[in-house]
Amino acid sequence: MKILGKFPSTRLRRTRKKDWVRRLVSENNLSTDDLILPIFIRDGKNKIEKIKTMPGINRYSIDKVNKVVENACKKKIPLIALFPYTPNKKKNNIGTEALNEDNLVCKALRSIKKNFNEIGVMCDVALDPYTNHGHDGILKDQDVHNDKTLEILKKQSLLQAQMGCDIIAPSDMMDGRVGVIRKILDKNNFEDTKILSYAVKYASNFYGPFRDAVGSNKKLKGNKKSYQMDFKNCNEALREVGFDIKEGADMVMVKPGMPYLDIIKLIKDNFKIPVFSYQVSGEYSLIKNGIKNKLINNEAILESLISFKRAGSSAIITYFALEIADKIKNN
Numbered sequence: 001m002k003i004l005g006k007f008p009s010t011r012l013r014r015t016r017k018k019d020w021v022r023r024l025v026s027e028n029n030l031s032t033d034d035l036i037l038p039i040f041i042r043d044g045k046n047k048i049e050k051i052k053t054m055p056g057i058n059r060y061s062i063d064k065v066n067k068v069v070e071n072a073c074k075k076k077i078p079l080i081a082l083f084p085y086t087p088n089k090k091k092n093n094i095g096t097e098a099l100n101e102d103n104l105v106c107k108a109l110r111s112i113k114k115n116f117n118e119i120g121v122m123c124d125v126a127l128d129p130y131t132n133h134g135h136d137g138i139l140k141d142q143d144v145h146n147d148k149t150l151e152i153l154k155k156q157s158l159l160q161a162q163m164g165c166d167i168i169a170p171s172d173m174m175d176g177r178v179g180v181i182r183k184i185l186d187k188n189n190f191e192d193t194k195i196l197s198y199a200v201k202y203a204s205n206f207y208g209p210f211r212d213a214v215g216s217n218k219k220l221k222g223n224k225k226s227y228q229m230d231f232k233n234c235n236e237a238l239r240e241v242g243f244d245i246k247e248g249a250d251m252v253m254v255k256p257g258m259p260y261l262d263i264i265k266l267i268k269d270n271f272k273i274p275v276f277s278y279q280v281s282g283e284y285s286l287i288k289n290g291i292k293n294k295l296i297n298n299e300a301i302l303e304s305l306i307s308f309k310r311a312g313s314s315a316i317i318t319y320f321a322l323e324i325a326d327k328i329k330n331n
């Protein structure tokens with residue numbers, strides 16, 4: 001591949017001189033089709049509650065969620081992701097509430113599916129919003145027990161599919177979960193329900209604001225290093241993705257986002273499967289606070305999102321989805 005020319009006949013600045021020519025030669029772009037909007041839901045009626053650690057982001061009671069979804073539809077955002085803030089009294093050590101067909105996620109799914117059919121809904125599969133210890137699975141001898149957890153996760157997945165969930169997104173990092181989930185879905189005639197595996201989820205320090213948002217932060221005992229990946233590793237990411245594809249994943253996710261652009265690219269180059277990225281809560285709040293404090297300007301949002309596209313992402317879960325959708329339209 002010949003990419004070099006010679007100065008002065010070759011001047012790379014020539015194609016940077018004006019906005020129209022920059023637009024003409026741009027290699028990547030962001031469209032609203034690339035966006036996934038996360039929505040936090042809470043109990044009660046007529047409630048819109050600010051999340052302190054995530055400026056500009058709220059928790060909505062189910063009657064208020066429809067307005068947000070309507071807004072997302074209007075902006076042509078293809079997919080929303082639901083995250084519940086479960087009241088403390090409904091949490092226990094095995095996360096039973098995850099299997100309650102009247103839990104927040106199930107109620108929201110029914111309501112959204114009744115009112116909208118042009119937007120997809122994805123739901124996390126993991127127990128952390130429901131356990132009183134904040135871990136994603138069932139504890140045994142102070143560690144999350146893989147196979148006992150799988151038993152609940154597959155039931156949680158089936159329930160969400162029955163409630164109308166379009167994309168089941170296991171975020172728990174148990175071994176073998178994609179396989180058992182695919183199997184139970186297929187056995188119950190949900191062969192078209194998709195699986196987006198959080199295949200590469202690192203034990204990250206960027207999840208703090210999210211854990212506040214779903215109320216698991218103060219509860220979390222210890223850390224999640226015995227199941228989420230070590231941030232020193234990348235070969236292991238390939239093994240995770242390889243297994244999940246074999247087990248039936250339709251799409252895979254890399255999480256967090258910006259510190260892991262190399263991983264997104266590595267996976268895209270090695271497996272020709274849709275790769276999604278998750279610009280997580282810590283990344284969001286850092287950028288948002290930077291803008292608020294005038295350390296960086298607003299364009300940093302677009303820059304951060306384009307970096308995922310450059311790395312090879314098909315879509316991005318981002319708390320900036322609504323905000324940036326307006327901007328893209330105006331461009």
Ligand code: PBG
Pocket residue numbers: 124126128136171172206207208209210211224279280281282
């Ligand atoms: C839990 C889950 C987490 C996030 C999404 N699903 C946090 C965790 O693993 O502790 C984090 C998302 C974010 O930080 O925005 N299974």
